Amino acid sequence: MTKLTELTIAQARDALKKKEFSAVELTKAYIDEMNDKRKYNAYVLETPDVALEQAKKSDEKYAHGTDGALEGIPLGIKDLYCTKDIRTTACSHILDGFEPQYESTVTSKLLNAGAGFLGKLNMDEFAMGGSNETSYYGPVVNPWSKDVPLVAGGSSGGSAAAVAANMCAAATGTDTGGSIRQPSAFCGITGIKPTYGRCSRYGIVAFASSLDQAGPMCKDVRDCAIMLNVMSGYDPKDSTSAKVEVPNFESFLNQDIKGLKIGIPSEYRPEGLNAEIAAFWDKGIEMLKARGAEIVNISLPHTKYALPTYYIIAPAEASSNLARYDGLRYGLRVNGEHLDNMYINSRTAGFGTEVKRRIMIGTYVLSAGYYDAYYLKAQKVRRLIRQDFLNAFEKCDIILTPTSPVTAFPIGDESMLENPINMWLNDVFTVSVNLAGLPAMSLPIGLSHDGLPLGLQLIGKAFDEGTIFKTASALEQDAAFRKGLK
């Protein structure tokens, strides 16, 4: 028999409706799994009592037939989401002991739909990192590790590892440059960053506000559809949230993709691309072709400039957003003789190396005399990057690429630590999507020769997540990744 914790949201929900087991039983099964798998360091705070309390209420709702879309489903929440009275630190020392007095819009939507919260998930500090190694609470261990502990990816590394190791039914993530998609690929799960504006950012600790988006990280495509439906929608508390209709994403699954035009960007196949990753990309192309989709070669000529553009815009926005951490109103305070010394002492002790690096780059590119040369220049190139996608989408309906140029690498990898740019290059396939504000999903396509998951990325037009779900459900069936796990 399948273990309770192996069930998808859709399967668990059906069984709960039929009273095959209770929400309390399901929640207890996840709590046991969390206890057994602490070695992965996926959770930075476990809240079993909160989850059980919520599960009891869910069982009552099922008894009365008033159950919501996620009734009794135990979730893990990335530590970037403010959860009322539950410690939220963005995995930074500077937010030590911070207990928000309000709930983020997305988590309150999940709670209203009946979900339970098992705890807060590990992540790179303030979501700045691609390996979860910048977390104040230490790196997450990828559940696919064999002899050597591997990274789970980042920044939503705890979310990806927890879903992969059945330590929650699904998790929330956030994605500023690839932080949902890259860890999803590294851990063999499915995650979608929706269109910018689809989910409210209210109550999510801000990193780079013009790029940050919330999204679900799940065991499969259907679960992403179910969860994204709950998470989406206009919110007057976020001025960038979009007033657009939210379709039923599940209705796109299993639709015919005959005649669908799949764009393949030549710039995503640079010389020296890992041969295995290229081969799985080709396999994905063949699967879609076999179902009658039409393959179209496209060009996104400014691709190589996406990373340098990102590493001006994101630090600039971060330096501004993180100015609020001054030791005054919440979190860590390290006293100093004068007010300025208190700010400096608190921030110097509270922020980690990567966060300090980005605050300083951001401060520099925004400072008088350099603004035009760096920040304004980057914003102009950002427009060209978005225009590349608009041009491409005149020829195709959706774009297929690899998610990451590499598979999960060892924790403490020398070449990544030696030069920060080496780590940043891992986001080469994901970062353009954030700059253009488009939706994109990563889903597992197969295993490398050394048994590590590889992901493919589907990029859609703005607010056309539907076509992503349609295409992803076809690829998922043909790749049969989850069936191969047993």
Add this chain to the structure above:
Amino acid sequence: MAIDRETVRRVAFLSRLKIDDDKIEDTEEEFNKILNWVEQLNEVNTDNVEPLVSVNDTNLTLRQDEVTEGNQAAAILKNAPQAQYGYFTVPKVVE
């Protein structure tokens, strides 16, 4: 444009961060490495290109200027490292 030690110190102060004297040289070197790398953007012709500030096409909307969630002083002070008489307290600013 290469930056010097003085600029590193100035940026650190603007960021309200302290860099130890023995780390200044490493920071300067790393900064220059990163700036060199982002300067590849100068290859791109951006004449007549408008900067993209937001991917949202919609404009900000107006709302009534009214209190929506008032009387939250206790909740706001709940996480204060130091508070007294309903205020945040800080080290002495004026002698």
